[in-house]
Amino acid sequence: MTSTGTNPPPASPPRAGGPPASAAWELLLPAVSAPPRRRGRALRSALREAVRSGRLPAGTRLPASRELAADLGVSRGLVTEAYEQLTAESYLRAGRGSGTWVSDAVRPSAGRARDLSPRAPGARVDFRPGTPDLALFPRSAWASGHRAALDRLPHGSLGYPDPRGLPELRTALASLLTRRRGVVADPERVVVCSGVAQATTLLGFVLRGRGATAVGVEDPGSPEHASLFRSTGLTAVPLTLDGEGLAMGPLLSSGVRAVVTTPAHQFPTGIAYSAGRRGALLDWARATSGVVMEDDYDGDFRYDRAPVGALQGLDPEHVVYTGSVSKSLAPGLRLGWLVAPESMTDEIVARKRTMDLGNPSLDQAVLADFITGGGYDRQLRRCQRAYKERRDALTGALAAHFPGAEVSGISAGLHIIARLPRRYGPQGVFLRLAEEAGIALRSLDSCTAQRPGRTGDAGGCGTDQDGGGGDGTVRLVLGYAHLAPSAIENGVRLLADTVLAQGRRDGCSPAVGVAAAAGD
Numbered sequence: 001m002t003s004t005g006t007n008p009p010p011a012s013p014p015r016a017g018g019p020p021a022s023a024a025w026e027l028l029l030p031a032v033s034a035p036p037r038r039r040g041r042a043l044r045s046a047l048r049e050a051v052r053s054g055r056l057p058a059g060t061r062l063p064a065s066r067e068l069a070a071d072l073g074v075s076r077g078l079v080t081e082a083y084e085q086l087t088a089e090s091y092l093r094a095g096r097g098s099g100t101w102v103s104d105a106v107r108p109s110a111g112r113a114r115d116l117s118p119r120a121p122g123a124r125v126d127f128r129p130g131t132p133d134l135a136l137f138p139r140s141a142w143a144s145g146h147r148a149a150l151d152r153l154p155h156g157s158l159g160y161p162d163p164r165g166l167p168e169l170r171t172a173l174a175s176l177l178t179r180r181r182g183v184v185a186d187p188e189r190v191v192v193c194s195g196v197a198q199a200t201t202l203l204g205f206v207l208r209g210r211g212a213t214a215v216g217v218e219d220p221g222s223p224e225h226a227s228l229f230r231s232t233g234l235t236a237v238p239l240t241l242d243g244e245g246l247a248m249g250p251l252l253s254s255g256v257r258a259v260v261t262t263p264a265h266q267f268p269t270g271i272a273y274s275a276g277r278r279g280a281l282l283d284w285a286r287a288t289s290g291v292v293m294e295d296d297y298d299g300d301f302r303y304d305r306a307p308v309g310a311l312q313g314l315d316p317e318h319v320v321y322t323g324s325v326s327k328s329l330a331p332g333l334r335l336g337w338l339v340a341p342e343s344m345t346d347e348i349v350a351r352k353r354t355m356d357l358g359n360p361s362l363d364q365a366v367l368a369d370f371i372t373g374g375g376y377d378r379q380l381r382r383c384q385r386a387y388k389e390r391r392d393a394l395t396g397a398l399a400a401h402f403p404g405a406e407v408s409g410i411s412a413g414l415h416i417i418a419r420l421p422r423r424y425g426p427q428g429v430f431l432r433l434a435e436e437a438g439i440a441l442r443s444l445d446s447c448t449a450q451r452p453g454r455t456g457d458a459g460g461c462g463t464d465q466d467g468g469g470g471d472g473t474v475r476l477v478l479g480y481a482h483l484a485p486s487a488i489e490n491g492v493r494l495l496a497d498t499v500l501a502q503g504r505r506d507g508c509s510p511a512v513g514v515a516a517a518a519g520d
Contacts (some may be wrong), residue, residue, distance in 0.1 A: 165192025182309030270409015
């Protein structure tokens, strides 16, 4: 055996009855132990991977085919075929009388793929909002649904789908949304999307194509709305809220003719738009020929009464309705929907076609069966019971461990707004202590376009480390759906213990907390 370079050192001596003790050649041993019919393919694959990984670096001279065959205990023809194939693929290079070498055209792979999913690595407790309890996903029913869908689907259904979605799913969604959310849903105007994110992008491209340059977004609100619209070439214009919803004065003066809203349960403030504000918003849309995008992200989860019906049901020609299974089943399914006004349907469908040719047919068929068979309604009831219990656990834990804490917003959804008295502030210090203790939090101020002491357009809504609440209070957006009641209780207790312990170290009484704030 030889090694790298023009003047190679002596090769490692062969072991008795086996190949030399070279790590690179030992990589080939599992390949040659494969069954005879697969041995050639396995050898080529192993040799190719050794080059890709850098275990055989560029410039390495390979043994003669006869020598390597003897070391590995295979036929010379098997090795010759592997050398010829990898030379043709440019992994190796060979010249008459000069042997076979690892080509310098191959760059070693970068290693394992990184996981960039939005998690909080290392957090002991994660109170950030937006994630359902993924353990509630109906694995058995979904697996059975896959088998049943495969058995019944005709072969043609596995071809390129209607970009709007499978007709059976659009029909099932139209019935579901009409029954549960009061949506005016014609199956011909339902478009199956990869979640609300894609629905937002589709609408943004269509608005841009119609000449729009800006779209209004709620402030505070979901930063994803602003970033998705910006990706389509539109400017996101922050519009302030009041106690009834989107404030009409700033909307009228902004000049925008499109706005995105979360009227059933505004994110993050937790309010529900009043009947008067819903009517005023639709009057604005009619008067300006404007468009309202309704993001009904958690409209099914109301705990104190029946959910308020969708805004779209009042004027389906001026409201684009969007939703998904991300909170009811799992965000990883990437299944959502858009109900388009008749005047925009063709443009939205055309953009969907060029974007991805449609969503996977099998997943759509499974969801259609899950809805029509009653499984989806059962899942919603199961989630509603669990999430109400967890909301109660969080509000109770806050009252017990943070006396004076106030919870605002309607009894709905997967998050609450908690306002802690000034004695627990300042907010920046509070958030830093939580992070050091391994508690992931999100501040309400981080969901605003204009953070206290900062300027800039809509963004953030991550862990906020600035001065925070302005008035000295700590204002948090706390998610609870993904946490068991015991984990919620333990997390709030840990947070309180962390803050009060710092107060003691600073020489304050436990009732004062981390900073002595005058007047509270």
